[in-house]
């Protein structure tokens with residue numbers, strides 16, 4: 001044993017802790033969901049690592065989570081025989097270092113956006129939830145495969161400090177002892193704990209067990225039999241995705257989502273499919289309600305989990321879903337991949353490619369269905385993830401048309417700056433004779449709306465899509481056609497609506513030509529050409545680019561970027 005060392009929590013962690021303890025008091029039982037969820041993840045990790053090194057099992061292959069209590073001492077203990085942690089991992093993962101997004105989140109909260117409190121779950125604060133019910137937490141852990149003397153004990157009262165020391169721990173895995181707060185002592189109770197486990201952890205892949213004490217039973221004739229004590233599995237312990245759809249309730253789907261996504265809120269929607277054919281697999285894919293704080297960061301924390309015959313393999317976000325669907329959460333399980341599959345093999349595996357492209361199609365049709373049948377939900381989705389989905393137009397050539405169909409735009413015939421108009425809506429409204437889809441890209445919705453380029457379109461009653469997102473330029477460079485109609489920027493020269501002859505006298509003609517010559521002389525190298533146009537109704541002049549030239553908006557972006 002080493003000397004216990006005391007450390008202070010980072011300021012952000014301290015703040016987060018205080019906040020979460022107070023905000024979650026109304027639903028304190030979620031602490032058990034979070035700790036069991038972590039224990040189950042630890043069992044998943046052990047089973048995966050043991051595929052390469054059987055020795056990690058240390059002759060104890062029956063992975064499980066055990067929940068016990070002491071009604072006198074007022075403690076609840078959660079014990080798993082999963083992967084465990086070493087000293088470094090405890091320091092890094094257990095309540096000491098704040099996520100990159102934590103600070104931003106706290107600032108948001110301080111700015112008064114109290115409704116976002118539920119988002120707290122995103123910040124990897126699952127473990128902290130122990131402090132909702134406990135005023136002293138003791139975690140003892142040892143990583144699988146190392147000697148008993150490498151155990152680590154971490155203790156804290158959640159007030160700002162924690163201690164850490166090296167201890168002996170003969171059994172691998174993690175044990176967490178919660179010393180209940182005075183007002184939370186009802187949890188040191190068999191019935192209470194069982195009902196919470198059933199409520200939140202039925203879908204967990206591993207048995208969650210509680211101890212049944214030995215007892216003596218008397219039959220009718222007065223004979224006594226001793227019934228020994230035993231561990232009883234309290235939850236269903238069946239991987240949820242393997243059960244028939246018809247037998248799974250929405251609540252179960254929702255609880256399972258919270259487990260796989262580490263989200264504290266219910267999902268927006270999901271799709272559960274048993275796919276048969278060349279490659280057989282089951283997928284259960286969810287679309288979250290809210291964007292995770294790291295949606296636009298290069299590294300993503302939780303993606304879709306891959307299982308092979310119910311054994312967890314990995315959750316590398318980019319292997320199972322393309323970047324533009326990086327918000328999707330869930331599991332994919334296949335019996336057609338080898339169990340001893342390595343991450344390297346997965347890089348170029350035909351079975352995995354089939355699963356991946358099939359799953360992408362599932363997600364896109366899920367979104368299509370939502371767009372068609374639940375417009376309000378889809379609008380919510382678009383607001384949250386539209387900017388990410390858009391990237392697919394350039395990233396995924398095979399599904400471009402499908403993705404294009406899911407895009408929503410602001411428009412001169414739409415509802416203000418809300419992005420509600422689909423390309424199909426546009427085509428449906430197109431007047432006889434128009435065969436192109438017109439759009440404009442500007443720095444903002446207001447700038448797009450005020451552009452002189454729109455004057456002639458407005459005069460003729462032709463709809464123009466108003467784009468103002470940074471990625472739009474790139475997206476539209478990849479999207480040149482939809483359902484046989486060409487998409488065209490209004491700033492490109494030679495637009496058909498332009499070509500309309502009017503009578504003018506010889507004198508007027510000469511006057512115009514003289515003006516153009518003067519403008520050309522004055523502007524010189526600054527412009528490529530000066531042309532007469534009839535597209536302006538109120539403004540005297542406007543800048544246009546030739547077809548094939550870099551657009552004005554992109555030029556501006558490039559200039560800003562110093563190119």
Ligand code: ADP
Nearest residue numbers: 038039042084093094124125126127128174262
């Ligand atoms: P999250 O589960 O979202 O990562 P948590 O706060 O619940 O956030 O847990 C933080 C990390 O601590 C986990 O990712 C894991 O690495 C580690 N951890 C927590 N509980 C256990 C456990 N029972 N066994 C092993 N590692 C654990």
Ligand code: MG
Nearest residue numbers: 037038126127
């Ligand atoms: Mg967790």
